[in-house]
């Protein structure tokens with residue numbers, strides 16, 4: 001491990017920080033890719049984590065692909081078309097799949113510019129809150145490439161086809177207030193209060209029964225690729241299981257007794 005992704009954990013909330021601030025947290029770096037993927041797998045395994053926050057160190061959230069490596073044809077950008085294709089598969093595409101597969105609620109606390117694959121990384125999270133300094137740009141065509149990181153799949157799902165097309169065809173940066181108006185983010189805060197706001201949101205999520213949180217997320221994820229019929233079937237099956245849990249009994253008792261529930265994940 002190289003500390004290109006910092007991880008802290010307290011009270012059931014994990015905070016993951018992209019940590020190459022001098023390069024604006026690019027996600028072409030092989031260590032960064034490995035560490036993001038390993039962290040996402042850990043979130044799935046460690047049931048003491050109930051909610052996670054993803055943010056960037058320094059001025060930017062992430063500047064996406066390393067342009068200097070593209071210019072110099074280094075790393076995944078070196079070699080012929082087959083080599084580049086394999087580089088995408090072994091790199092940024094693993095990040096997209098790993099982040100989309102995270103089972104706990106994941107909040108992107110977008111502290112500054114999120115460009116290209118950095119923008120799409122925020123979109124694969126469940127909730128985005130942004131600092132006033134955040135900027136979102138789906139600017140692949142501006143770099144003479146196309147989205148190879150799943151952006152063409154996730155962006156229309158988050159902002160609708162028309163706004164996705166506008167962002168992807170113009171490559172224009174979208175500021176935080178426009179992102180709020182478009183529903184791309186749910187809150188805009190001052191830079192100083194971004195992490196506190198993310199933590200407050202994470203705590204409100206984490207006080208709910210953890211298994212039910214994971215299953216709710218799984219149902220919503222499945223909903224993006226399933227029919228209503230399929231989702232009703234799946235939710236009936238999950239519901240059969242959660243009705244048997246101690247946390248369900250505790251939640252009902254706590255509501256009736258007008259007290260805070262204490263949930264164990266059982």
Ligand SMILES: CC(C)(COP(=O)(O)OP(=O)(O)OC[C@H]1O[C@@H](n2cnc3c(N)ncnc32)[C@H](O)[C@@H]1OP(=O)(O)O)[C@@H](O)C(=O)NCCC(=O)NCCSC(=O)/C=C1/CC=CC=CO1
Pocket residue numbers: 022023024026027028059060062063064065066067068069091092113115116117118139140143148149
């Ligand atoms: C808006 C910015 C992101 C941040 O602006 P600012 O805070 O003013 O910082 P700068 O002064 O511009 O940059 C500081 C140093 O970091 C270097 N840097 C920044 N971004 C990159 C980058 N993408 N690649 C390489 N280096 C970068 C910058 O050169 C400075 O270093 P020096 O002092 O040595 O020069 C702004 O930086 C910006 O607009 N950056 C470009 C964003 C961009 O267009 N990114 C590419 C998007 S396409 C993409 O993401 C594609 C892929 C493809 C394949 C795999 C994986 C990922 O993505």
